[in-house]
Amino acid sequence: MDITLDILKIALDGAKKTQIVYGANLNSTIANKYLARLEEKQLIEQKGNIFITTDKGKTYREMASELEIR
Template structure:
């Protein structure tokens, strides 16, 4: 099953909570560099992710809040068995 854009954003934010370089995000979120570039740009412009001078990206408070709410939204659905 394909991941939604929201799933991918949540994966990236999760990896970047404690800081992560782009390569680490690519491998941990199971994406390629071309795809990650676009998502990182979107997350940075939305204020959910911030780049630092050490070439790492960090989830902002807004990004962590998005992640918490997204996980809370998905929790009841993950308990439902697939047909």
């Protein structure tokens, strides 16, 4: 859960995969799995080589914060 929230935070204003890998302290293979899953759930979207947190992703982050999941 923490990794998901980290990725969504990093991609709030748009981020390249490299920024996500370093920011969330992941390797490329694991980052790819998380990004694919987040895209599948429509929490993040890819535009070219930039990943951006969707409105649904922002709502998800807010709800997690309110529930103090972190």
